[in-house]
Amino acid sequence: MMIVIKINNLVKFYGKFKALDGVDMEVAEGKILGFIGPNGAGKTTTIRILLGLLRKNGGTANIFGKDAWTYAADLHRSMAYVPDVVNLWPTLTGGEVIDLLGKLRGSINHQRRAEMLKRFELDPTKKCGTYSRGNRQKVALVSALSSEAELFIFDEPTTGLDPLMEAVFKECILELKRVGKTVLLSSHTLSVVEKLCDQVSIIKKGKIVESGSLDELRHLTRTSISVETDEPIIGLEEIKGVHDLSMDETSARFQVESDNLHGVLDHLAQFGFKSLVSRPPTLEELFMHHYGEMLEQGCKGQKGGD
Amino acid sequence: MRAYTGTFTLAILALKRDRIRLVSWIMGIAILLGFMVAAFGEMLATEQDIINMAIAHGSNPAMRVFLGPISGVSLGGFMMFRISTMFAVMIAFFGILTVTRHTRHNEETGCEELTGSTVVGRHASLLGALMVTTAGNILLAVLLALAFIVNGHPAEGSFAAGAALGAVGVAFAGVAAITAQLAETTRGANVLAGLVMGAAFLVSGVGNMLGHFDAATIEITSAWPVWLSPFGWYQQMHSFYQNNWWIILLFLAFFAICVKAALMLNSRRDVGMGMIPARRGPATAAKSLLSPLGLAWRMHYKLFITWFIAVLVVGAILGGATTELIERMRGMEMAEILGDIFAMSETFTMALVAILGPFMVFYTVQGFLRMLSEESEGLAEPVLATAVTRLKWILSHITCFVAGTLAVLLALGLGASVSSIIDPDIRVFKLLEAAMIQAPSILVLAGFSIMIYGLGLRWSGILVWAALIISMLTGPFFGPALDLPQWVQNISPFTHTPSVTEPITAAPIILLLLIAAVFTLVGLVSFCRRDIRG
Numbered sequence: 114m115m116i117v118i119k120i121n122n123l124v125k126f127y128g129k130f131k132a133l134d135g136v137d138m139e140v141a142e143g144k145i146l147g148f149i150g151p152n153g154a155g156k157t158t159t160i161r162i163l164l165g166l167l168r169k170n171g172g173t174a175n176i177f178g179k180d181a182w183t184y185a186a187d188l189h190r191s192m193a194y195v196p197d198v199v200n201l202w203p204t205l206t207g208g209e210v211i212d213l214l215g216k217l218r219g220s221i222n223h224q225r226r227a228e229m230l231k232r233f234e235l236d237p238t239k240k241c242g243t244y245s246r247g248n249r250q251k252v253a254l255v256s257a258l259s260s261e262a263e264l265f266i267f268d269e270p271t272t273g274l275d276p277l278m279e280a281v282f283k284e285c286i287l288e289l290k291r292v293g294k295t296v297l298l299s300s301h302t303l304s305v306v307e308k309l310c311d312q313v314s315i316i317k318k319g320k321i322v323e324s325g326s327l328d329e330l331r332h333l334t335r336t337s338i339s340v341e342t343d344e345p346i347i348g349l350e351e352i353k354g355v356h357d358l359s360m361d362e363t364s365a366r367f368q369v370e371s372d373n374l375h376g377v378l379d380h381l382a383q384f385g386f387k388s389l390v391s392r393p394p395t396l397e398e399l400f401m402h403h404y405g406e407m408l409e410q411g412c413k414g415q416k417g418g419d
Numbered sequence: 420m421r422a423y424t425g426t427f428t429l430a431i432l433a434l435k436r437d438r439i440r441l442v443s444w445i446m447g448i449a450i451l452l453g454f455m456v457a458a459f460g461e462m463l464a465t466e467q468d469i470i471n472m473a474i475a476h477g478s479n480p481a482m483r484v485f486l487g488p489i490s491g492v493s494l495g496g497f498m499m500f501r502i503s504t505m506f507a508v509m510i511a512f513f514g515i516l517t518v519t520r521h522t523r524h525n526e527e528t529g530c531e532e533l534t535g536s537t538v539v540g541r542h543a544s545l546l547g548a549l550m551v552t553t554a555g556n557i558l559l560a561v562l563l564a565l566a567f568i569v570n571g572h573p574a575e576g577s578f579a580a581g582a583a584l585g586a587v588g589v590a591f592a593g594v595a596a597i598t599a600q601l602a603e604t605t606r607g608a609n610v611l612a613g614l615v616m617g618a619a620f621l622v623s624g625v626g627n628m629l630g631h632f633d634a635a636t637i638e639i640t641s642a643w644p645v646w647l648s649p650f651g652w653y654q655q656m657h658s659f660y661q662n663n664w665w666i667i668l669l670f671l672a673f674f675a676i677c678v679k680a681a682l683m684l685n686s687r688r689d690v691g692m693g694m695i696p697a698r699r700g701p702a703t704a705a706k707s708l709l710s711p712l713g714l715a716w717r718m719h720y721k722l723f724i725t726w727f728i729a730v731l732v733v734g735a736i737l738g739g740a741t742t743e744l745i746e747r748m749r750g751m752e753m754a755e756i757l758g759d760i761f762a763m764s765e766t767f768t769m770a771l772v773a774i775l776g777p778f779m780v781f782y783t784v785q786g787f788l789r790m791l792s793e794e795s796e797g798l799a800e801p802v803l804a805t806a807v808t809r810l811k812w813i814l815s816h817i818t819c820f821v822a823g824t825l826a827v828l829l830a831l832g833l834g835a836s837v838s839s840i841i842d843p844d845i846r847v848f849k850l851l852e853a854a855m856i857q858a859p860s861i862l863v864l865a866g867f868s869i870m871i872y873g874l875g876l877r878w879s880g881i882l883v884w885a886a887l888i889i890s891m892l893t894g895p896f897f898g899p900a901l902d903l904p905q906w907v908q909n910i911s912p913f914t915h916t917p918s919v920t921e922p923i924t925a926a927p928i929i930l931l932l933l934i935a936a937v938f939t940l941v942g943l944v945s946f947c948r949r950d951i952r953g
Contacts, residue, residue: 164804166951186808194804200797203604205700205708205717212704213714217805237702242604253801 124171147310203242425539560585576659593677734834776857786820866938873942
């Protein structure tokens with residue numbers, strides 16, 4: 114399988130501030146990578162280096178095997194990009210901008226353009242200066258989605274969209290996936306990432322702290338369990354890996370580290386299951402795991418993942 | 420909470436935000452006036468010089484469109500006649516830009532919502548902006564009066580002149596307060612107010628043109644249209660002569676009506692919305708837009724066309740006035756002083772073109788600032804994220820403002836060619852030559868700005884303006900009048916422009932073009948290597 118994005122030990126300074134401190138990333142053809150992290154962690158910087166808008170200070174950033182800076186204009190023929198803050202020419206209409214960016218990119222599919230305008234309910238005759246933030250985002254989305262690009266980069270594409278439009282966006286991404294396109298999706302809306310992405314990379318202070326498929330990541334954290342038994346439960350609190358326990362006689366709610374799941378279930382089985390609900394950690398819990406707990410624990414020994 | 424709550428706080432905020440900008444505007448205008456009064460004072464040493472010049476300019480109805488009325492023989496009165504309109508226009512711009520900046524621009528950027536959600540009334544932002552602008556104009560009026568006084572002009576006349584000009588700024592602040600409610604964008608509000616200003620200028624100009632010049636008393640009696648325009652009002656104060664202070668009341672009444680109207684409009688609209696709905700446009704793009712150059716042209720063409728037409732008209736009026744002017748100048752003392760220039764009307768017209776030519780650099784810089792704002796407003800990024808190379812992007816913009824500069828220079832020459840219709844001895848190509856020979860030195864400044872931009876320095880815009888002003892002040896227009904040492908004058912590229920009254924030598928032209936090319940090259944190379952601002 115072809116590797117579309119390959120970033121190795123990427124470093125970027127803004128003056129003395131080290132914005133990227135050795136970022137690694139790999140996205141294979143046809144995959145959707147969720148790129149998450151808090152504000153200022155380096156997501157947009159990474160993306161802008163991939164677009165050749167910023168010059169890297171170290172490491173490599175390749176797209177389709179070519180250097181993202183040197184071959185920027187060439188590579189952009191097969192790339193479509195939606196920035197986090199969409200700035201548009203106030204005197205041009207939405208329709209004009211869509212056509213313009215399509216033409217400058219090299220390709221526009223007129224049938225898809227019409228379809229996307231309809232699906233996103235965008236009026237292309239309005240001047241961009243009068244669009245709301247969400248509508249400006251729609252212009253950029255329609256332009257990107259009606260292109261013939263192979264790689265799509267979305268930086269926070271859903272922040273200005275209402276839930277209905279967010280749903281339309283999700284559909285569109287799944288359609289891209291179906292036809293084998295590659296997507297890099299940076300987002301705070303973790304539910305979107307969780308639903309769409311094959312892989313997730315979590316960035317923190319300019320470093321990737323976690324990456325892999327969602328399933329892989331889940332192993333690194335805890336599963337929530339809520340259980341009811343026939344007989345009173347005893348001894349649960351002494352089992353390794355059990356956290357946040359709250360219990361009555363015959364029912365318990367707790368979280369358990371994935372490695373200890375087996376032992377816990379064995380232990381519980383002796384009391385006879387009446388009901389058992391186990392829920393894998395959500396992406397949000399994963400995220401909080403890295404940004405909440407890790408801070409509390411002073412980042413000790415939690416650097417699993419790669 | 421009342422509608423005015425927080426006005427003072429917001430005014431202070433505006434002052435803090437704008438302290439450098441306000442001081443630059445006010446000091447810049449006052450210092451420029453001081454210099455010009457001094458320069459004219461030196462040139463028109465005797466009363467007879469003033470009379471000669473006043474007759475030469477005042478008796479020409481075409482010239483009167485661009486000048487004030489004259490009243491009596493005094494250097495101060497002559498300044499109000501000859502150069503005050505230029506200052507009135509600048510001050511009107513100052514009033515307009517300051518008001519829209521602190522009202523509509525804040526709404527556009529969303530700052531208004533932020534402040535509006537705190538303890539401030541709905542009119543606070545507008546009133547705060549007007550407060551700052553009025554205060555700025557009062558300060559300006561005092562400084563303008565001082566500019567006259569330090570040059571030895573009578574105090575009452577000086578203060579009347581300062582107040583008259585400052586009042587123009589206040590009047591157009593009032594106009595901008597209304598247009599800021601009407602339009603939805605800052606640019607729109609500025610354009611609307613600018614149109615009102617243009618019309619007002621024309622109305623008072625026509626009033627002066629239709630007026631009567633009395634050569635015996637050196638007095639222009641303006642026709643009634645001047646009373647319809649703030650530009651007419653300030654002129655009718657007849658500073659340094661009658662000092663009609665009561666006209667200030669006219670300004671105050673006008674300002675009060677404008678503010679009242681603006682407040683009424685302000686209470687009837689939503690934050691961020693205008694009164695004039697933005698027009699819709701085409702749903703698909705025309706072919707001409709679909710290239711980097713097409714896009715750049717769309718960003719530049721309004722500015723270009725405005726300049727092209729304005730320069731053409733100004734050129735034509737000057738060209739038309741030339742022949743008559745020369746007739747009157749012949750045999751006068753002035754003509755003898757200035758020597759051969761007046762010997763031939765062709766040479767004289769060429770000299771006029773050569774004086775105006777360097778000012779076309781203002782178009783160049785405005786065009787350059789368009790390019791600058793494309794990047795700072797985040798509009799370079801979407802284009803550079805497509806298959807457009809950086810070189811192609813920047814060259815599209817450079818093409819627009821450099822070709823535009825050449826076209827505007829050509830317009831100056833073409834406009835002035837109207838004189839050849841009146842006087843067949845004047846050859847059109849000589850006038851075009853006089854205009855185009857100004858290009859190399861303008862291109863040096865264009866190259867300089869491209870270099871500054873390419874290097875991505877933080878204060879690019881201000882640096883470029885500074886370079887322009889320094890080049891102007893050390894150039895032939897001011898340098899010799901200010902008696903600057905030759906090495907200082909040599910800083911300005913305009914000093915090196917070949918004189919149109921002598922045979923043209925190639926060396927300085929080649930040198931200027933070479934410097935422009937080197938600057939441009941450094942700019943292009945740096946631009947292709949630096950980070951793009953997002």
